Amino acid sequence: MRETLRTRLGWLHGWAGFVAGLLAACIFMTGTLSVFDTEITRWMQPENRVPAKTALTDTALDAASSLIHEQQLHGVPVFLALPSVRSPTLDVLHYDGRQFVGTRFDPRTGMPIPVRATMGGTFFFSFHYTLLEGVTGTRIVNIIGVALLVAIISGTVIHIRALVPDIVRLRLSAARLRGWLDAHLLAGVLVLPFTVMIVYTGVLVNAGLILPATSLAHLLAPEKPGTPATSGTKAATAARRPLPPLAPLLAIARCSLQGRDAGFILFSPDHLSIYASDASGPFLTRDHADFSLPDGRLLGATTTPGPVAHAMQVMHGLHYARFAPLGLRWLYFVSGLCATATIASGLVLFLMKRRSRSGHRIGFRVGESLTIATLTGLPISILAFLWCNHLLPASMAGRERLETGCFLGIWILCTGHAGLQSSRLHMNAAWRPQLRLIGLLGGGLPVLDVLTCPRAVYALPALHTALDGMGLLAAATALYVRHRLGSDRT
Template identity: 35%
Template sequence: MAWLHAWAGLVAGWLLFAVFVTGTASYYRADISRWMRPELGAEREVDPGRAADMAAAALAVRAPDARQWFVRLPHAGEPSIGLQWRGKGGTRESVLLDPVTGAPVTVRETLGGEFLYRFHYELHLPPLWGRWIVGSATLIMLVAMVTGIVTHRRIFADFFTFRPAKGGRRAWLDAHNVLGVLALPYHIMVSYSGLVLLSLTLMPWGVAAVYRGDTLRFAQEFGLTATTPRPATGRPAALAPLAPIIADATRRAGTPPEHLVIDKPGDAAATVTVLMEPPHGIAHHHPQIAFNGATGAFITATGELRPAARTYFTVSGLHQADFAGAALRTLYALCGAMGAAMIATGLVLWTRARLPGAGEEPPPAVRLVRGLNLGVIVGLPAGIAVYFLANRGLPVELADRAAWEVRLFFGVWALTALAPCLLAPASAWRATLGATGLLYLAIPALDAITVGRSDVPFLVFDGTMLGLGLLCWLAMRSIAPSARAAQP
């Protein structure tokens, strides 16, 4: 079990560290997106029905021939109206509107917090490949946790045991045990629920066997959609006012609307599907209500969830924590940070346990793992810091700007991973941690120079970046400058 624990942790450790770090950031993806689009104004009280009618009028002008319109209504964390449609050639086009005036809002091009959120389970790869890789690593993590529980016979004593003064491998082992045991319920929950969320990708055969390719019927019975596509009639018909539709949907669901999908606008067979906010509770399920787009008459709605579907959406809610208030979300983030630190200390322990005696060169495998440790444990945070700095530093009018933010993220990550090839181990750790600390400390300064917003969310974000920068510097100062020091 100890052998399996060590090798399972090593094989998937670097990937799982990245998944935990970006997953922890994803608890605040709306706040990150808001900071990365400072041109958006403060949140205001907006009538969703009026906002929907403004969106429909704008889309009728901008995309009269589109087969589908998508509207994101203003809600917490998203003060603008988002419009999206498929243009000629199948490309997606989008625009943001001011929710009060209906005028277009010009914002810098960025993926915002959505990039970190999707990297968490897709790794910026084609979705199927990314989800299979992350799902496989998550399964290995469950193996590592079970074997870790079996091998730590003193698990309850380890909960209270941390001896940093002992130094060396003993202190790292204590840190690894405390981090693992303290947040163990969270680690098990988030790993298992992550696998449940990916279950339809990792194990699609049950749905394929029962529904025989009828994915629409599965989506309807599972509660994923309320809409049955209706063939176009070819008869033009004006879209019904959306404000009464929004009011009816709100009354039926008991929760505010979030999104609209308008299928075949301008045709007599047009359909308006309203996606509502999830009801109060843990289950992360968005009720959907479909209306006749030409008359405004109610068509259908997602029904009461069946037990299997309710279990799935409850586990999904536990994983994503959308139900959580500020205090509980902070606890989720702290547990996620402890998970990343647990993985990092485990990777360091693997190399420390295999270092030779004084005066001997470590084996090539140990040198490789040691270099990868630095490249991931420091390189990923450095890349995230540059991702935020690029949002403020790149010209707003730069073409393909969002892609450049992502390229800089990966570029700096790769450069950091080269440090072990150029410097001795202790020097490499000190240099990269110091540079990463400077990057995080530069974020609030650059934000103040280029934007200067003093809203509470902006100040909280900048304060968090300042704290991360100071944490990197404290870590740097804890590393002995001696060339003999192999790890921090």
């Protein structure tokens, strides 16, 4: 009976892991990059050379207030993002239907910073969160998360008896199948608590989308900034009301929010709301202080009470990790890489176990070409996205769409290349050139950075070293795997 159960769980683990894993690898890969989405945006906007921890001045707040008033005259609903450790600029932003765009101000002088248009790190967050498909994509991501939890539980059960011996006797240099299995187990066990936490909280964040009757998560989920309801006549009414000086209001709001720093300000026709920063702690709240317009009188502070609401706030905080200091953020990043490696090695294992008896079938060849498109095509597309950002002229109109088009176009080409080689039953002929291309693009990223943005590299060396180092890590990993493939013709 026990062996029958393990056999059935093995079938469930294999198929659920493979079907969900093709998308889960993409979600985890882009989600890992999203840990540093703000830093990636700064790297992709080298014109922004404002150092971290720059003090915010009243001059900059006054300049932002003037622009906000002007935008309201034109009926544009805007919000003000305040400086933080990760993003030291003062930003007046609005939502254009795809992303938040607007003007960045130097917090010291109040002068606009003419940065290039780009989705930046927000692109990776959007892909991770919605697969670039809006609400439908978010539902798919949640379903993949549930399937991944099933694969994790079934995998733990079937490997639990021999788990410790397999890890202790790590046989990466043994037979290829045994080596991949040991690597899969090692990477999976190292980050099992993190993987379970990040998948569970990710599913819980949008549980209402796949369980419409369960509205608790939807009701308690934090609001997204930048979507105030001022439009049409209301926006015109708001525009006629002058804004009071913001600096005193920020000081009052800090006291009303129990000493927490402010993160952003939303503007309504008759009041403005100053929201607590997401970096204030592990509770991702939307607590805010409201002030009347135009006199700036404190109306009160709004908080979310109750243990259930606090539990949901912790779940959101753990998943988004906006509170995390630099060291914890790097731990999230490394854990995300290990989780991605676990999924990737699982996909390869699934195909290796079935190659001898199913390698000639169309379904198998489609599955392997999709695996190649996921594990090598996606990294190539990500690196091409970064290269495109630095190579396109900074003043080009619509350049953010060209960056996105480059990403999708390269990914389609990689998928087509894998499918072509699959039809010839020479899959290594697809793996090798794509791995070499990762090595070329990743290894060349620091050179590209120095040649195209020398002033930014000099002004923010730590930021550019970290981002360029990620490219070098991707290149080294790809070239190592390419070396291990040897010269087999399969």
